[in-house]
Amino acid sequence: MVLSRGFRGRSTRPDPGRVPPGQYLTTDFPVLSAGPTPRVDRDQWTFSVRGEVDEPITWTWQQFRDLPSETFTVDIHCVTKWSKLDTTWTGVSLDTLLDEVETAAEYALAFSDGGYTTNLPLDDLLDGQAWLVHEYEHEPLHPEHGGPIRLLVPHLYFWKSAKWVRGIELHANDEPGFWETYGYHNYGDPWKEQRYNGD
Amino acid sequence: MTEPAGAVRPPTSIAAGASRRRLGWQPATVADVRWENPQCKSIFLSVAGWPGHRPGQHLDLRLTAEDGYQAQRSYSIASAPGDELLMITVDCLPDGEVSPYLVDQVRPGDQLELRGPIGGYFVWDESRSDPVTLIAGGSGIAPFRSFLRHHEVVGSTTPIRLLYSTQSSASMIFRDELQAQASRELIDIDITLTREQPADWTGYRRRIDAELLGMIVWPAEEHPVDYVCGPTGFVEKASDILVALGHEPGRVLTERFGGTREG
Numbered sequence: 001m002v003l004s005r006g007f008r009g010r011s012t013r014p015d016p017g018r019v020p021p022g023q024y025l026t027t028d029f030p031v032l033s034a035g036p037t038p039r040v041d042r043d044q045w046t047f048s049v050r051g052e053v054d055e056p057i058t059w060t061w062q063q064f065r066d067l068p069s070e071t072f073t074v075d076i077h078c079v080t081k082w083s084k085l086d087t088t089w090t091g092v093s094l095d096t097l098l099d100e101v102e103t104a105a106e107y108a109l110a111f112s113d114g115g116y117t118t119n120l121p122l123d124d125l126l127d128g129q130a131w132l133v134h135e136y137e138h139e140p141l142h143p144e145h146g147g148p149i150r151l152l153v154p155h156l157y158f159w160k161s162a163k164w165v166r167g168i169e170l171h172a173n174d175e176p177g178f179w180e181t182y183g184y185h186n187y188g189d190p191w192k193e194q195r196y197n198g199d
Numbered sequence: 200m201t202e203p204a205g206a207v208r209p210p211t212s213i214a215a216g217a218s219r220r221r222l223g224w225q226p227a228t229v230a231d232v233r234w235e236n237p238q239c240k241s242i243f244l245s246v247a248g249w250p251g252h253r254p255g256q257h258l259d260l261r262l263t264a265e266d267g268y269q270a271q272r273s274y275s276i277a278s279a280p281g282d283e284l285l286m287i288t289v290d291c292l293p294d295g296e297v298s299p300y301l302v303d304q305v306r307p308g309d310q311l312e313l314r315g316p317i318g319g320y321f322v323w324d325e326s327r328s329d330p331v332t333l334i335a336g337g338s339g340i341a342p343f344r345s346f347l348r349h350h351e352v353v354g355s356t357t358p359i360r361l362l363y364s365t366q367s368s369a370s371m372i373f374r375d376e377l378q379a380q381a382s383r384e385l386i387d388i389d390i391t392l393t394r395e396q397p398a399d400w401t402g403y404r405r406r407i408d409a410e411l412l413g414m415i416v417w418p419a420e421e422h423p424v425d426y427v428c429g430p431t432g433f434v435e436k437a438s439d440i441l442v443a444l445g446h447e448p449g450r451v452l453t454e455r456f457g458g459t460r461e462g
Contacts, residue, residue, distance in 0.1 A: 002226050002263060002312045003263050007270075022269070034453060035438065035451055036441065036442045037439070038448070115449060182320045183319050195259075196317060197221070
């Protein structure tokens, strides 16, 4: 460890019980994307669960919006070092969506408008750990932040919370997604500081 | 740091430029510092065993206070792969925790810790011949210095068009270097000053818009690869315009400086 001469940091330090290692707190909501923001017409929007399933399922926008939503407050942590506390979202729990899906798969690959993908163990999408959100702070989710619908998996780094999500592919084997292929960690637990390959 | 639009699904092998080795923290010695404008400084770093990088990649920097408190931030690499010293260019955010320290206090001989290189997507691959557009807002010019220097070193035959938007001539970064680059055969550089222009200014005098980009960037039929780097709103606007001009979304690569004022 190298001491940085004269560096003191902020006088108020983030609570290490609440803010993972290497993160700092921000009050605004940075946007980080690898390409232009896709714009999607809700008439054309669908969400599909496909891959290793007995029957692929597709929801239209209306069918999706008819599912029960919940409003909840969580902390989010981006691999680019910012964390944001007490963010409030409204959306459908993945437990609700996957309730009728029969699968032996252990891995999920979320896919999005624009070609983005990210991989997660299926277990990380279940038991109240993941949602498809359509509102942020009681307002429709802005396209810059992944609207109309983004995946939200707050216990992992935020790149796993795929913006503009259009479905989930279930796989027997783990298959890296977009950033995972470009040197980012396969799982991405902020509390273990799993930012990059090998962390 | 989330999604590309229209990108093809990446190969299942680790992409070129991404590393399988563990990225450990490495000590770096500050070899030199250089003011770029009144609130922006370049820091030149000597790193033993730096594995090399590609234009467009970034590194993580870690500071440690005497009581053990640590802060990390990411910075684009502004030096070319072949340069002897690594260089980052830091814009001082007045309320920031890390950038005021780097700009005001760091001096030659100091030690910093870094790890990298990071990122395999927002990179220029010199083996590709597609024409390149670079669009920079403010300190978003930093990675493009690496592109241009590398282009020169490898003798690339790829034509590059760079549009650099900054507030005033006083806020301009790398002015002399850009001027030298602009004199090269394959490099076209346009600068737009959005707030104040000198009386004899011959460049553009406006914020980016569809008309300006339409005049400067490669037409879609040339099949360019576009790189856009800068603050969120700037990148959002520029990339939307490129898509509206018919550029393939999957060939518009963006790097947004989060928009956070906590640097």
